[in-house]
Amino acid sequence: MAYLELQGINKIYPNGFHAVHHFNLEIEKGEFVVFVGPSGCGKSTTLRMIAGLEDISSGEFRINGVRANEKSPREREVAMVFQSYALYPQMTVFDNIAFGLTLQGVDEDVIEQRVQKVAGILGLTDYLDRLPRALSGGQRQRVAIGRAIIRKVGVFLMDEPLSNLDAKQRVTMRSEIAQIHKETGATTIYVTHDQTEAMTLADRIVVMKDGYIQQIGTPYELYYKPVNVFVAGFIGEPPMNFLRGKVADGCVDFGENKLDLRRVMPNIGEWEGKEIVLGYRPEAIKLREAEAPDAYRIDCQVELTEMLGDYTNVYVTAGESRAILKVDSHDTPPTDCALCYYIPTESVYLFDAETEKVIAGRSLEDEPAKDHSKAQSELKA
Numbered sequence: 001m002a003y004l005e006l007q008g009i010n011k012i013y014p015n016g017f018h019a020v021h022h023f024n025l026e027i028e029k030g031e032f033v034v035f036v037g038p039s040g041c042g043k044s045t046t047l048r049m050i051a052g053l054e055d056i057s058s059g060e061f062r063i064n065g066v067r068a069n070e071k072s073p074r075e076r077e078v079a080m081v082f083q084s085y086a087l088y089p090q091m092t093v094f095d096n097i098a099f100g101l102t103l104q105g106v107d108e109d110v111i112e113q114r115v116q117k118v119a120g121i122l123g124l125t126d127y128l129d130r131l132p133r134a135l136s137g138g139q140r141q142r143v144a145i146g147r148a149i150i151r152k153v154g155v156f157l158m159d160e161p162l163s164n165l166d167a168k169q170r171v172t173m174r175s176e177i178a179q180i181h182k183e184t185g186a187t188t189i190y191v192t193h194d195q196t197e198a199m200t201l202a203d204r205i206v207v208m209k210d211g212y213i214q215q216i217g218t219p220y221e222l223y224y225k226p227v228n229v230f231v232a233g234f235i236g237e238p239p240m241n242f243l244r245g246k247v248a249d250g251c252v253d254f255g256e257n258k259l260d261l262r263r264v265m266p267n268i269g270e271w272e273g274k275e276i277v278l279g280y281r282p283e284a285i286k287l288r289e290a291e292a293p294d295a296y297r298i299d300c301q302v303e304l305t306e307m308l309g310d311y312t313n314v315y316v317t318a319g320e321s322r323a324i325l326k327v328d329s330h331d332t333p334p335t336d337c338a339l340c341y342y343i344p345t346e347s348v349y350l351f352d353a354e355t356e357k358v359i360a361g362r363s364l365e366d367e368p369a370k371d372h373s374k375a376q377s378e379l380k381a
Ligand code: ATP
Pocket: 013, 014, 015, 017, 019, 037, 038, 039, 040, 041, 042, 043, 044, 045, 046, 193
């Protein structure tokens, strides 16, 4: 039995809008799960149903095996951190952090001790006498997190907690949240539309679109084994490149480039006459034939380059299709020149253009996705 169980959860708002469809998920104690997806896909609605701030229209939500649909937020023992921080402006940092404990009538000495401990974890010790308006955005967000973690609840729910911070603060707070999770070991559900936050923080990611779960998996699984075009395009930066075409004699013509798909899908004959989508990641391509002995050669035109330090994004066109290539910045080509590049066949994914489901590529390989944490412990050994 998992710690949190969501079974067939639906949310239909009073105006009839069906925001979440048949949501199934089990979360183990201590897990860090991230809900990710574009705006309006139902992430916050699902989180708010878990928090008890929104009614569950149908389905069952269980905590520790016990039905919790009808329980109040307090009974569920969850703490939520909001995007807007929701601090009390007239209270000091100390009082904001202590607020939940003060309400519960906890002994003053215990409160003092716990606030000092939490402030220490969050680097707020020197700010306890300040009012929120005298803090930076990142410090305010830390106070909001402090107020949540001081309560020692079973589950932390975080709804886009970093979205009001600038890019640099977001990176810092992201690693602090990871550190806090390591220290507290608390079960955490975190909502974001930022795939980098999802990939860096999560044990498991739930990718959502239009109220439906698209895929649940580790960051590794979502990157290497996407189940459909949406997940393949959502995870990865820059996003996966896609080419669309009709299969004829086992091949597909993409502009000037004719690709023999039998090399990646022996049973491509079954798709004869049908539209398929071929996907490959910008970072998978090679610029030299010798680096990719089994590869498709693509001839293209360089439109634009963006040098970003150790790598360059190269925007190219090949006939009607466009692609982004991620290359070592030492290999940055001049703009407006002709270029050829190589897509290793092992890094090609094929999708059914109609259902958008994957039909060939690493996603369908039997071996379970490699767990990079295992690789890390092997390296240590
Ligand atoms: P964002 O990243 O923009 O916060 P989200 O994925 O968290 O988006 P939700 O806030 O869960 O999305 O909203 C899901 C859908 O439900 C949206 O289409 C939204 O317009 C709709 N919705 C949210 N609240 C209500 C409501 N009270 N009544 C009707 N529809 C609602």
